[in-house]
Amino acid sequence: MIRTKIQNWLLENKIEGRLEHPADKKFGDFSVRTGSEVKLTKNNLVDKVEFVSGFTNIYLNPELLMDRAKKIKNGEFRKDLSQIGKNKSMVIDYSAPNIAKAFGIGHLRSTNIGQAIYNLYEILGWKCIGDNHLGDWGTQFGKLIVAIKKWGEMEVDKMTVEDLERLYVKFHQEAKKDESLVEEGRNWFLRLEKGDAEARSIWQKCVEISLKEFNKIYDLLGVKIDYAYGESFYEDKMAAVVEMLVDKNLIKESQGAKIIEFENMPPAMVEKSNGTTTYFTRDLATIKYRVETWNPDLMIYEIGADQSLHCRQLFEAARKLGFTNDFYHVAHGLIRWEGGKFSTRKGETIHLSEVIDRAIKEAKKIAPNNSQEQIKAVAIGAIKFNDLAQDPKKDIVFDWKRVMSMEGNSGPYLQYTYARCKSVINKKQDTKNKIQKKQSWNEEEMNLLREFYKFEEKIIEAADRFAPSVVAEYLLNLARSYNEFYAKNRIIGEKEESRRLFLTESTASILKQGLELLGIETVEKM
Numbered sequence: 303m304i305r306t307k308i309q310n311w312l313l314e315n316k317i318e319g320r321l322e323h324p325a326d327k328k329f330g331d332f333s334v335r336t337g338s339e340v341k342l343t344k345n346n347l348v349d350k351v352e353f354v355s356g357f358t359n360i361y362l363n364p365e366l367l368m369d370r371a372k373k374i375k376n377g378e379f380r381k382d383l384s385q386i387g388k389n390k391s392m393v394i395d396y397s398a399p400n401i402a403k404a405f406g407i408g409h410l411r412s413t414n415i416g417q418a419i420y421n422l423y424e425i426l427g428w429k430c431i432g433d434n435h436l437g438d439w440g441t442q443f444g445k446l447i448v449a450i451k452k453w454g455e456m457e458v459d460k461m462t463v464e465d466l467e468r469l470y471v472k473f474h475q476e477a478k479k480d481e482s483l484v485e486e487g488r489n490w491f492l493r494l495e496k497g498d499a500e501a502r503s504i505w506q507k508c509v510e511i512s513l514k515e516f517n518k519i520y521d522l523l524g525v526k527i528d529y530a531y532g533e534s535f536y537e538d539k540m541a542a543v544v545e546m547l548v549d550k551n552l553i554k555e556s557q558g559a560k561i562i563e564f565e566n567m568p569p570a571m572v573e574k575s576n577g578t579t580t581y582f583t584r585d586l587a588t589i590k591y592r593v594e595t596w597n598p599d600l601m602i603y604e605i606g607a608d609q610s611l612h613c614r615q616l617f618e619a620a621r622k623l624g625f626t627n628d629f630y631h632v633a634h635g636l637i638r639w640e641g642g643k644f645s646t647r648k649g650e651t652i653h654l655s656e657v658i659d660r661a662i663k664e665a666k667k668i669a670p671n672n673s674q675e676q677i678k679a680v681a682i683g684a685i686k687f688n689d690l691a692q693d694p695k696k697d698i699v700f701d702w703k704r705v706m707s708m709e710g711n712s713g714p715y716l717q718y719t720y721a722r723c724k725s726v727i728n729k730k731q732d733t734k735n736k737i738q739k740k741q742s743w744n745e746e747e748m749n750l751l752r753e754f755y756k757f758e759e760k761i762i763e764a765a766d767r768f769a770p771s772v773v774a775e776y777l778l779n780l781a782r783s784y785n786e787f788y789a790k791n792r793i794i795g796e797k798e799e800s801r802r803l804f805l806t807e808s809t810a811s812i813l814k815q816g817l818e819l820l821g822i823e824t825v826e827k828m
C-alpha cells in the first residue's frame with residue numbers, strides 16, 4: 303500500500319486502519335475506525351480530532367492544506383511522487399489498431415486509456431515503455447490478398463484504408479456464399495508466412511497505406527507511442543517460443559494443430575494444421591521479447607474485455623514458461639452507439655475521422671470565439687474525457703450531448719472551469735499576494751481548500767487500479783467545488799483577494815496537471 307505524505311504523517315501519529323474521506327465533509331478530512339479516542343502526539347497539523355461512534359474524525363489544519371497545495375502548484379510534489387516507482391519498470395501494450403481496417407472507436411478507447419495509464423505510472427517514477435502491438439500479421443491478410451486480387455479495381459498503391467476495408471467486408475460477404483474463399487485465404491496467408499514475393503509486396507503496401515492513416519490520427523490525438531513493433535515483428539521469433547513450449551512438454555497435437563492446454567480454460571491454438579501461426583503465438587513471442595529486452599516488473603495490456611480469455615490463457619502460458627513478471631489486462635468495456643457494438647466484418651464501424659469531424663463541429667458551437675487550434679483541443683479533449691471519465695471496465699454509450707456538455711461530467715466543463723480560473727488570475731490587483739497566517743475561511747473556501755491535497759492520493763489510486771477515471775472524477779469534484787466557491791464569492795478587489803487568488807491558482811494548476819495526465823490540453827480562454 304502506497305501512501306502520500308499526509309497519510310504517512312497520520313500513521314506516525316499511530317492512526318492506523320483504513321483512512322477514508324468521509325462522504326459528508328462535516329465529519330472531517332479523514333475518518334478511521336478506532337476502538338477508542340486517539341490522541342495525536344503532534345497535532346500542529348490537525349485542527350481538531352473527534353471521536354464519534356467508533357470513528358476518529360480528523361480535521362486537517364488549513365496551513366497543512368495550503369502547504370500541500372503550494373507543493374502541487376510549484377511542482378514540488380512530483381519529487382515525492384516519483385519516489386514511489388523508483389527502480390520499477392512496466393511495458394504497456396495499447397492502441398494496436400489493425401492494418402487494412404479502420405482505426406475504430408475501440409482502438410480509440412485503448413489509445414486514450416493506455417496513454418493515461420502510461421502518464422500516471424510515469425509521474426509515479428516508473429520507467430514506462432509503450433508498445434503499439436499493431437495487427438499487421440495473421441490470416442486476415444490472406445483474406446485481404448484474395449479480395450484485392452479478385453475485386454480490387456485499382457493498383458494497391460492507390461488504395462486508401464477505406465478501400466481496403468471495403469474489400470475485407472466484401473470478402474466476408476462473398477465467403478458466406480462460397481466457402482472455398484476461406485480456404486483460398488488461408489493458403490495466401492501460408493504463402494505470406496513462407497515469404498512469397500507477391501504476397502509480401504501486397505502486404506507491405508497495405509501496411510504503408512494504413513500506417514499513414516494511423517499516424518494522422520495519432521498526430522491529431524497528440525499521442526506518441528514509444529514503439530510499434532507490431533505482430534509481424536515476431537515472425538522470425540515464434541519458432542523459438544514454440545520450441546520452448548515443446549521443451550517444457552506443454553504442446554499437444556490436436557487434429558494436426560498444435561495446442562496448449564490449461565487446467566480451467568479451453569486450450570489455445572499455437573499452430574494451425576496447415577503450419578501457420580496464430581495471434582496467440584505472436585503474443586507469447588512478444589512476452590519473451592519484452593522480457594529479454596526490458597524485463598519489466600509489470601506488463602499491462604490495454605485491450606477490450608472481449609479478449610479476456612485470450613489474456614488469461616496468455617498470462618497462464620507465460621507462467622508455465624517460467625516468466626515471473628506481473629501481468630494485468632485492463633479489459634475495457636465497449637463503446638455503444640445506439641444500436642450496439644461495431645464490427646469491421648459487418649462493415650458497421652463508425653470511423654474515428656467522422657467522430658472527430660463531428661466533435662469539431664460541436665466544439666465550434668460551445669467555443670465560437672476560440673481559435674481553430676483551441677477548438678481542436680476542446681473537441682479532442684471531449685472525446686478523450688468521455689473515454690476516461692468512467693471506470694474502464696464499464697461499457698459506455700456514446701452520447702454527443704453528454705460528451706460536449708458544458709455543465710456536466712465532461713471535458714469541456716473542466717476546460718471551461720480552467721479558463722474561468724485563468725480569467726480571474728489575469729484580473730488580479732493585489733500583486734503582493736500575501737496571505738495572513740490566521741484566517742477564518744468561509745465554507746466554500748474551506749471546501750475547496752480541502753480538495754487540493756487529494757490530487758496526490760488520486761494519482762496513486764488511479765495507477766494502482768489502472769483506472770484513470772479516478773483522476774477524472776476527482777477533477778470533476780474539484781471543478782464543482784471551485785464553481786460553487788466562484789458563484790458565492792467575489793474575488794478581485796475584496797479584502798480576501800489574495801487567499802481567493804491562491805485558491806483559484808491552485809485549482810487552475812491541478813486542473814491543468816490533471817488534464818495533462820489524462821492527455822487532455824487546456825485552453826486559456828473559452
Ligand code: ARG
Nearest residue numbers: 395398399400435436437605
Ligand atoms: N490488434 C488487436 C485487435 O484489434 C489488439 C492487440 C492487442 N495487443 C495484444 N498484445 N494482443 O483486436
